[in-house]
Amino acid sequence: MADARNPAIVLVDDEPDVLRAIARDVRRRYGDEYRVIRTGSGEEAVDTVRQLAERGDAVALVLSDQRMPGIGGVETLKRVQEHAPRAKRAMLTAYADTDAAIGAINDGRADYYLLKPWDPPEDALYPVLDDLLADWRAGYRPGYGGLRLVGDRWSAAGHRLRDFLSRNQIPYTFLDVERDESARQLAEGAELPLVITPEGERLEAPANADLASIVGLRQQPEREFYDLAIVGGGPAGLASAVYGASEGLKTVLVEREAPGGQAGTSSRIENYLGFPSGLSGADLARRGVSQARRFGVEILAPVEVEGVRVDGPYKILQTTNGEIACHALMLSTGVDWRKLPAEGAEALEGRGVYYGAAMTEAMGCTDEHVFVVGAGNSAGQAALHFADYAASVTMLVRGGSLAASMSQYLVDRIEAHERIEVCLRHEVTGCGGAEHLETITVQDRDSGASREIETHYLFVFIGARPQTDWLGGVVARDERGFVRTGPDLRPEDLDGWPLERDPFLLETSAPGVFVAGDVRHESVKRVASAVGEGSVAVAFVHQHLASL
Incomplete structure (x- = not known):
């Protein structure tokens, strides 16, 4: 039986028979962990959610019919969000109403929609609700324990x-x-x-x-030798892990901080295929990790790789916790944000100056004036995210246009947001403060004029810096440290190439060492591209292993 303290699932439908049927199916699957509450109208649902929120009870999911007397499903989910902003919101709709449901998703008022009828629930209902509730659970922080x-x-x-x-x-x-x-x-x-x-x-x-x-995070490998070792747990590394392990390779993934990489810190990824309402970087990382572990991938974190050597067909990683040997090595270490070249910024890092979205700081930004430096998609998503908390958000962009480096859907949303200001041709030249950030100095690049502005929060999204020094001379890199592969390898890079065949598309100048994702020379810096490269590279891994 569900405990009275369990999170709530609120169901909304004005037809009693439909409400009973959906409640029956939802309670059968989730009744042990959630309270399932039935409401017969949008008004009743909003009032119920308000009362739950006032008591401090968690609301995990609101599933509403679309066509109802009084307020319809779209408006119900909009009002519910005001009282329970973290609750997942889904719409139950007939085929004729799918346009309204898709519109609600695009407007951010719904996370998903399901079609009536939902029989059998094992195929048409539970997979969607499982996904929504897993996402909600990942961010759920009960007020006790832990x-x-x-x-x-x-x-x-x-x-x-x-x-x-x-x-x-x-x-x-x-x-x-x-x-x-x-x-x-x-x-x-x-x-x-x-x-x-x-x-x-x-x-x-x-x-x-x-x-x-x-x-309880694992930091020691179970084996001494693996078919495939992956360095870096971002989208490319997780994709390689899933495809490698699912195809029978003994696979280990080594990550220096946390799975998800730079993408894992993103507040929202909205143009990733298959997620019409978008998903956070943390959600993507959680899904990838769960999928990889399901196929038997060992994930070691936090473990730093300090070097690598090649001994014939074997590659040996030197880590902070000892050595790991493998036949095939995947490099998917991604990139780090470049440090802000402003006076005083280094001393205030982690004390008001942050690199990436720094999601843990969002709540602290309430009623603050937040500054975001950068003009890429990550900067745009962060500005929109912080605008949900801050009194105002100012984007400082060195160039003359957002559209030059940001997806148009983000540009449109930023320009329409009343709490976001964009300052083109501006940059931060100084950061001041004793115990934490108190002021920044902003310069107009056209006029040269500078002004000092009070703020406690500065989030930086500039440049892409690969961390590849640990590779030494094992593989060929370009002048910026990105790793060359396949057709991008120059003749001088292949002076020591020992095989009759040419390097595979995603193979480095060392046979059996592959690269995927942002760390690759001239890669497309997009999550979908990294996932694609990580999965495709496994096909070349198989060809390499077959030749040993």
């Missing part, structure tokens, strides 16, 4: 731990010593940040690896 992280919100070390826990999907409660008396009492005499486990164990200023051991 880790407690005690620290100062302006601490760089505290930000590092919060980011690590969030990106690895580990529930925790943050207690701010600046605002919470109980936090100050817990922190008395301790070096901050302080992590307290559910069992009461206290870790003072732990490293990510130490915290990973406590929460």
